[in-house]
Amino acid sequence: MKFLSIRQRVVEMSVLLADRGYFAATGGNLALRVDEEHMVVTPSAVDYYQMGPEDICVLRLHDLGKVDGERKPSVESGMHAQVLRKRTDCLASIHTHQPAASALSLLGQALPVQGAEQQALLGPQVLIAGYAPSGTSWLSSKLRRVLRQDVNAYLLRTHGAICCGSSPERALQAIAALEALAVTHLRERLVARAALAVPEHTALQKLIATLDAQPVQELIA
Numbered sequence: 033m034k035f036l037s038i039r040q041r042v043v044e045m046s047v048l049l050a051d052r053g054y055f056a057a058t059g060g061n062l063a064l065r066v067d068e069e070h071m072v073v074t075p076s077a078v079d080y081y082q083m084g085p086e087d088i089c090v091l092r093l094h095d096l097g098k099v100d101g102e103r104k105p106s107v108e109s110g111m112h113a114q115v116l117r118k119r120t121d122c123l124a125s126i127h128t129h130q131p132a133a134s135a136l137s138l139l140g141q142a143l144p145v146q147g148a149e150q151q152a153l154l155g156p157q158v159l160i161a162g163y164a165p166s167g168t169s170w171l172s173s174k175l176r177r178v179l180r181q182d183v184n185a186y187l188l189r190t191h192g193a194i195c196c197g198s199s200p201e202r203a204l205q206a207i208a209a210l211e212a213l214a215v216t217h218l219r220e221r222l223v224a225r226a227a228l229a230v231p232e233h234t235a236l237q238k239l240i241a242t243l244d245a246q247p248v249q250e251l252i253a
């Protein structure tokens with residue numbers, strides 16, 4: 033089997049992301065750069081806990097032609113290829129439907145990033161790509177239009193998020209940093225809205241309590 037160790041790394045990362053709640057069911061996918069011409073990518077619709085290195089697909093970066101692997105590659109392979117083509121400094125691209133960042137993607141706004149540590153992982157801001165249906169070349173071209181050399185985290189409008197990194201570890205850290213930023217941002221918005229003593233005050237307080245509860249705090253710890 034070609035590229036066994038990097039395929040194994042994709043499997044390990046997928047299980048880690050599923051364990052941490054960033055990959056739910058078969059939602060979410062990732063790609064790692066193999067060399068200048070190839071990437072490995074998760075297969076489409078395979079349970080992460082049943083997946084082995086043989087299920088990982090090897091694709092050509094420039095045209096997504098399959099070089100190795102029995103399975104059908106992730107429907108978002110085109111999106112990962114856009115990231116890895118543009119960001120030649122990056123080895124990893126991870127797409128998730130992580131809860132808080134996906135909720136924020138509904139607002140359709142870029143997010144400022146504060147603090148040197150978060151900026152080193154995410155960039156000066158989190159940008160947003162316009163809406164297009166999942167798994168389409170339309171979506172990857174919307175993302176391509178907003179990709180920037182200094183921004184490692186993007187929201188996909190009404191869908192989820194995608195992060196890249198100079199190593200698999202950095203991309204994983206960016207995913208966690210984005211979720212923490214999204215929780216903070218959502219909480220601030222809810223607190224500001226609840227302070228207006230609006231009719232939905234009680235419902236807003238419940239949402240704030242949900243964000244402060246253990247499952248969310250564990251997700252972003």
Ligand SMILES: [Zn+2]
Nearest residue numbers: 060128166192
């Ligand atoms: Zn998706």
